[in-house]
Amino acid sequence: MSTATEHKVEDIASATGGKRVIIRSLGMKKIYRRGEEITHALRGVDVEIYTGEFIVVMGPSGSGKSTFFNMIGALDSPSEGRVFIDEVDVAQLTAEELAFLRCRKIGYIFQSYNLIQYMTALENVTTPMAFGGVTPDEARRRGMDLLELVGLKDRWFHRPIEMSGGQQQRVAIARALANEPSILLCDEPTANLDHRTGDEILEILQKLNKERGVTIICATHDHRMMNICDRLMWIRDGGIERIAQRDEVEVELGSIE
Amino acid sequence: MKKIDVQNQPVLSPGRIIQIAVTGVKYRLFRAVVTVAVIIVAMAFLMNILTESLIKRAIADSVREQIEDLHRVDRWIARLTMPQSGEELLFVLAEEEAPSPVLGEISTMSGLSIDALQALRPKAQEAVRYLNFFNEIDFGRRRVLVGPVQGVATFDRLSADPAWHQFTSNLADMRVLRFPEELSDFQDFLAEWSELQAKLETIREGQQRSIEQVRNAIGDRSLMSALSDADGDFGDIIRQAGFSLPDETAALLVRDVRRVKNTQLIESTINIAEVRQAVAAERDVLPGDVTMRMIWRLLRNQDRAEWFLGVMRDAELETGDLTAERLEAIANQRAYARLLTIAEQQTMEAQGGLMGIGMRMTWLAFVSMLVCAVGIANAMLMSVTERFREIATLKCLGALDAFIMSIFLIEAGLLGFVGGLGGAIAGLLLAGLRMAVIFQSLLWTAFPWQDILVAGLISIGIGVLLAAISAVYPSFRAARLAPMEAMRIE
Secondary structure, eight states: OOHHHHHHHHHHHHHTTTOOEEEEEEEEEEEEEETTEEEEEEEEEEEEEETTOEEEEEOOTTSSHHHHHHHHTTSSOOSEEEEEETTEEGGGOOHHHHHHHHHHTEEEEOTTOOOOTTSOHHHHHHHHHHHTTOOHHHHHHHHHHHHHHTTOGGGTTOOGGGSOHHHHHHHHHHHHTTTOOSEEEEESTTTTSOHHHHHHHHHHHHHIIIIIOOEEEEEOOOTHHHHHOSEEEEEETTEEEEEEEHHHHHHHHHHHO | OOOOOOOOOOOOOHHHHHHHHHHHHHHTHHHHHHHHHHHHHHHHHHHHHHHHHHHHHHHHHHHHHHHHHHTHHHHHHHHTTSOOOHHHHHHHHHHOOSSOHHHHHHHHHHOOOHHHHHHTHHHHHHHHHHHHHHHHSOHHHHHHHHTTOOTTHHHHHHTSHHHHHHHHHHHHHOTTOOOSSOHHHHHHHHHTHHHHHHHHHHHHHHHHHHHHHHHHHHTTSOHHHHHTTTTTHHHHHHHHTTOOOOHHHHHHHHHHHHHHHHHHHHHHGGGOHHHHHHHHHHHTSOGGGOOHHHHHHHHTSHHHHHHHHHHHHHTTOOOTTOOHHHHHHHHHHHHHHHHHHHHHHHHTTOOSSGGGOHHHHHHHHHHHHHHHHHHHHHHHHHHHHHTHHHHHHHHHTTOOHHHHHHHHHHHHHHHHHHHHHHHHHHHHHHHHHHHHHHHTTHHHHTOOHHHHHHHHHHHHHHHHHHHHHHHHHHHHHHHHOOGGGGGOOO
């Protein structure tokens, strides 16, 4: 990282009144080219996400929400602009360092769980630990702890096919927490679940956010999510339409209802 | 909140990678079985032709001398009837090195000294190389190059200018055909050919003289009946004429001649109506359907042989020195000789190419390997495609490209190993069965265990290698897959 950038980061950090910024994007643009056709998925996004925050991202499909997630999750690099995760410029990392970052810094939770079908719950949870160099014994111990956290300790030997959607999503959460990440990136975590199971998942997420101080970034259409988040963000046509604190929005919701 | 200094991701231990790969294969067992089946077929084909050619080669080596022995009488009758052809003489002169009984014999008959014969050797070797060239090209090409002539007559013809011109100009037109030596050397050789030919002619004349000497001594007897005295007076006559006939060869000749005569006697009985009827009644067939084969089969049992001897006597046939034991022995020997003849025919082409499988088979094997490689690559590509999300998810969890790639390579290598092993066993069984049917008891006298083990290892090795190579591209594609594919909602 260049000294100039570092200086700038320090400046901004002091300007935000002591709250530490964990993800920052500067003029983030993404352009997809397919033959002659050019799609502007993101048209310059500047956003700061603070440590320990629970932020909900909303937006219709095709709004660039997924692209935004890929960028701040270090899964893709922007065409223009920069993304800093924990003050590190993602664009400057090598493939090995990116793998390291994804392994320990960020946990991913997907709408369709994306568990490895041929592994048991415990193996699913311990796989990222193995990638991170944790010894098998230690991984098994921590894996059982995490399964206990999500309430699946007695089902550790089940394969995904033998579990309900809610149970699978809970395994996915345990897996996302395997290497104690600072950031949890959730893509519609409750979309495929029924109301009651969704509540359980939300409860777990809230607990993680409050007790462990994990930063949670969550794309969702689920209105229950708004009750537990700190901030809300709307994305439309590749740009940020609006960012608001929860209390501001609650007033509006109240007035609508 | 802890802060992480970004470092390089550690590399997973090989054991863990293999474990993950194996669990993956187990989960997709059906696809794995299909892929393995493709490899098994290809490897079984390779192993089959390897095993067959190895067995044929081993049997050819082990029966060569026995086959030579089989033709001893024929060879001697030929030697005592006609001088060797110029081509045969050239091969002998190129091959033999003094001191040798063959050269000694030629020297005595022709009056040329051993040294003089030895001096001809380089020229003879050169001539053999040219002859081999003309013998190996196909009939059509040879006709275009040198016309209808064969053997040493080719040299006679090419010594004339028009024929030489025809030869060189047509050879230049045949792009695929390469003359193995310098054409100028060949021209020099042809210039001296008449000299060499004169020497060959001297030898032939010497042989002719010896043959006439023997013929005069025989008188009206047939050569065959004369040979039955090869260990006695007739043997001395042959030796005096200049042929080299060691005592043990003479003894063997006498034995073989006796057997040939007995065989002829037995085979003549099939034309006798009484014998035919008796055999037909015994075998419960029509007299017209009695074959020589049937009779030989009967004779392989001593009791039946005794019975057959009785039939011959009833028909008032000459039985000579035949006894039941002798009949049985001759029948058994004949069966064995038949086996040897089959072995000789079957093993004739069992030379050249990779491990003796021949050029055509090498090419076929290569094509089958290619087909197999495409099959494996296709299966692996399918495997990659259907695991898109899984691969992307693993990359989200911190998997390195190298890890993804090794998972697929290990999977392919594993399938290759299982397929290679299965193919080697299947190919060996098939080839063994086929060879057992053809060579029968000969097979076990010369079963090349060690070579076949090596061939099996080669098959397995090629299976693994083939699978790994065909999986390189699919696994490379898997490794390059962007992790954000995991985010895509189906």
